[in-house]
Amino acid sequence: MNDGRRAEPGAGGAPVEPGSNLIRLRDVSKTFQRDDHVVHALDALDLCVGRGEFVTVLGPSGCGKTTLLHLVGGFELPTAGTVSVDGCEVMGPGRDRGMVFQEATLFPWRTTRSNVAWPMEVEGVGRREARRRADRLLARVGLRGFENAYPSELSGGMRQRAALARTLAMEPSVLLMDEPFGALDAQTREAMQEELMRLWQASGLTVMFVTHDISEAVFLGDRVVVMGVSPGRIVEDRRIDLPRPRTAQTRTDPRVLEYRAHLWELLARHRAASDPEPERVP
Amino acid sequence: MTSRIDRGTMRKVAGVLIALAAWQSFAMSSGSRLIPGIEDIAIEFAGLALNGELADHTLTSLSQGLLGLFIAFSIASVSGYAAARNWAVDAAIHPLVSLAYPVPKLALYPLVILLLGLGWESRTAQVALECFFPLFVHAHAGAKAVAPRMEWLARNVDASPWQAARDVIVPTAMPYMLTGLRIAIPIMLIVTTVTEFIGDSQGLGYLIARSASYFDTASAFAVIVVLGALGLLGDRLVVLARDRLVFWEKGASL
Amino acid sequence: MSDGRAPLATLREAPWIVSIAFAASLLAIWQLGAAMGRLPEYILGPADIVAATFDQIHRGELLDRVIPSLRRALSGFAIGASIGVVLGLLAGVSRPFRELFDLTQAFTHPIPKIALFPAVAIVLGFTDPARILIIAIAAFFPAYLNALNGALGVNPGLVWVGRNIGASRVRIFLQVVLPASLPRTVVGLRISLMVSFIMMVATELVGHSDGLGAGLMDAYLEAEYGEMYAGILAVAVCGVLANAILLLVSRRLLSWQGAGGTGHD
Numbered sequence A: 001m002n003d004g005r006r007a008e009p010g011a012g013g014a015p016v017e018p019g020s021n022l023i024r025l026r027d028v029s030k031t032f033q034r035d036d037h038v039v040h041a042l043d044a045l046d047l048c049v050g051r052g053e054f055v056t057v058l059g060p061s062g063c064g065k066t067t068l069l070h071l072v073g074g075f076e077l078p079t080a081g082t083v084s085v086d087g088c089e090v091m092g093p094g095r096d097r098g099m100v101f102q103e104a105t106l107f108p109w110r111t112t113r114s115n116v117a118w119p120m121e122v123e124g125v126g127r128r129e130a131r132r133r134a135d136r137l138l139a140r141v142g143l144r145g146f147e148n149a150y151p152s153e154l155s156g157g158m159r160q161r162a163a164l165a166r167t168l169a170m171e172p173s174v175l176l177m178d179e180p181f182g183a184l185d186a187q188t189r190e191a192m193q194e195e196l197m198r199l200w201q202a203s204g205l206t207v208m209f210v211t212h213d214i215s216e217a218v219f220l221g222d223r224v225v226v227m228g229v230s231p232g233r234i235v236e237d238r239r240i241d242l243p244r245p246r247t248a249q250t251r252t253d254p255r256v257l258e259y260r261a262h263l264w265e266l267l268a269r270h271r272a273a274s275d276p277e278p279e280r281v282p
Numbered sequence B: 001m002t003s004r005i006d007r008g009t010m011r012k013v014a015g016v017l018i019a020l021a022a023w024q025s026f027a028m029s030s031g032s033r034l035i036p037g038i039e040d041i042a043i044e045f046a047g048l049a050l051n052g053e054l055a056d057h058t059l060t061s062l063s064q065g066l067l068g069l070f071i072a073f074s075i076a077s078v079s080g081y082a083a084a085r086n087w088a089v090d091a092a093i094h095p096l097v098s099l100a101y102p103v104p105k106l107a108l109y110p111l112v113i114l115l116l117g118l119g120w121e122s123r124t125a126q127v128a129l130e131c132f133f134p135l136f137v138h139a140h141a142g143a144k145a146v147a148p149r150m151e152w153l154a155r156n157v158d159a160s161p162w163q164a165a166r167d168v169i170v171p172t173a174m175p176y177m178l179t180g181l182r183i184a185i186p187i188m189l190i191v192t193t194v195t196e197f198i199g200d201s202q203g204l205g206y207l208i209a210r211s212a213s214y215f216d217t218a219s220a221f222a223v224i225v226v227l228g229a230l231g232l233l234g235d236r237l238v239v240l241a242r243d244r245l246v247f248w249e250k251g252a253s254l
Numbered sequence C: 001m002s003d004g005r006a007p008l009a010t011l012r013e014a015p016w017i018v019s020i021a022f023a024a025s026l027l028a029i030w031q032l033g034a035a036m037g038r039l040p041e042y043i044l045g046p047a048d049i050v051a052a053t054f055d056q057i058h059r060g061e062l063l064d065r066v067i068p069s070l071r072r073a074l075s076g077f078a079i080g081a082s083i084g085v086v087l088g089l090l091a092g093v094s095r096p097f098r099e100l101f102d103l104t105q106a107f108t109h110p111i112p113k114i115a116l117f118p119a120v121a122i123v124l125g126f127t128d129p130a131r132i133l134i135i136a137i138a139a140f141f142p143a144y145l146n147a148l149n150g151a152l153g154v155n156p157g158l159v160w161v162g163r164n165i166g167a168s169r170v171r172i173f174l175q176v177v178l179p180a181s182l183p184r185t186v187v188g189l190r191i192s193l194m195v196s197f198i199m200m201v202a203t204e205l206v207g208h209s210d211g212l213g214a215g216l217m218d219a220y221l222e223a224e225y226g227e228m229y230a231g232i233l234a235v236a237v238c239g240v241l242a243n244a245i246l247l248l249v250s251r252r253l254l255s256w257q258g259a260g261g262t263g264h265d
């Protein structure tokens, strides 16, 4: 097995200069105790994400993508190494890092508006002001007219949009997204990707976006970080030189195909090189 | 389809009629005053209702029972919540509660009388004692049922423990607590009735015991009908509350 | 909670230490309070209770109480629960049958069955049959309702498979519906058993009787507090044991599906 400990910049990728890095992971390892053996979810991983950058994380199931996001989010702490955001070591979750989970975790007992208003209510924003801002956010994610609907009345894509709006309501500087569109059908998924691009373009947010889907990774990312399995590590960090803003047109760019083919091959190689029984459980 | 529904309704009504007819013929064929016919029960019911006794005793029973239920609900909610959220509290009280759950707490009634006397205090306390256990178990399970994602969400938005409890945990636990309440209401009626049998007192249980001491089974059954109606009413109220409070859980079994 | 103090972290790995320590300290405080003699005379300490219980066992009085009580509780439970399970399963598979019982059940279920006891006792006297009848009626309902819901909840696909391979109705009932509704039925049986014990004590507290409940009441009236506590302890042990045995049996019966239900619903 090759020594893929360091983030090797891909052919076209140069790491961003350290000064503008918002997220820094240095020598980060994470192990889990399962029954009687230790699972190395992440091993001596280094990664930097620049301010305002959109980084997609790609890799086979079980390579530690979710774990990586949880570490940046502060939901879990590294076994070794440090995770810092904006120069401060991450010791726990915080409102500067908003997480969008794979399954939209909306409160079934609150309306869409009230779900989105919740982070602001928690902060102490007045009820009326929180609702007003919630409506604005809902309009931004294309949910105008669904303010009073309950999550059970929304489609999967709409729920995911509402969850995104709620995360934006925290006014985070980092957006952590864990396969947020994984459960959507192909069309909805593409529409959501384009909307996300639109939103991000206007926001200046730093995004870490985990996905299984190569096309999604290429379409969205400034960089695609490819992870390999057992132990979880970065096997390639590739800059994606596609013009911004990215729209539906971007999908027809010939370079998209090139990136896809390259990443596809890379993933196939690493999947084959990894343990004999690949985990299929999401 | 409609004829099917109609047949169903007819069968249901027929079932009640058959049950009533069976009772009536049993009463008539026995020829004993001790097995009252339906008309005897109705007459006694009207008598008790008209002279105001029924309302008085119902009020007494209900106020004692509901107070006991309320006390049990409050203690069970707080302790169930605390145990679900804190491992040390859980380790301290959960085994004791599990151990005592299948024990009929009614066995403690003599002790409760010694402590609180034969009045309403001991009856209320006994109701609370017996109702506490199912309520605790359900409050505990409810507070435990919060999805880890929801907890993380609360941490992500920096919600205080109080905010997390109010906005995340209590709504999640609500359906469980209502189920607990639905189990506790019949228990409340049982304990209220038994404790009112004992000692000279007031309440529906007392009314039954008094009627029985005069060999007046018709009156006793009239009171039993009231108790059944109270149980049914309480149960429907909880279901109604469930539909309003936990509206997002469609068709959840209670 | 995660304040990182090492002893606390170790304790957290073995919470049973906290359980035992808490129970032990409760007992110790109780014992201390009793030993200091500041408590009313009817509050005995744990040591006195154990001593009184052994004394009662020694004189054979406790067993004389336990046996008639258990006989009533268990025969009432056996009669009521078995009828309940059979009718519940039948109602689960037969719609006309279910509809016939539906309203009657809805109106009779909420009646606290103990309320029937004085009236029944007028006819049958304060006798064993009267008590067993009340216990059986009380035990019937949870068994009936849970068996019914168990049978209603059987995956129709399983029944179709049975039909498809041409199994007879009886065979489908015995080999598909019965096992598939077993988890829920067993939950009903556990509730029935608990109800039976409550009714056992309740029917014995009232009227002239032997048995544990009556023993408690007599001891209370005669201010024989040691006897009273021995009775309480005996009731508790009976309740816990009966529940544990049923739990064990249900684990056996349901070994294919993991746990034996929660015992409440």
Ligand SMILES: Nc1ncnc2c1ncn2[C@@H]1O[C@H](COP(=O)(O)OP(=O)(O)OP(=O)(O)O)[C@@H](O)[C@H]1O
Residues within 6 Å of the ligand: A032, A033, A034, A039, A040, A041, A059, A060, A061, A062, A063, A064, A065, A066, A067, A068, A232, A281, A282
């Ligand atoms: N709480 C945990 N306890 C034990 N092992 C864990 C835990 N969380 C993750 N793991 C293990 O760590 C490894 C990485 O898990 P992770 O969820 O990060 O993978 P992933 O890349 O997100 O996979 P997927 O694409 O399927 O979501 C896996 O082998 C997983 O089994």
Ligand SMILES: [Mg+2]
Residues within 6 Å of the ligand: A065, A066, A067, A178, A282
């Ligand atoms: Mg994952």
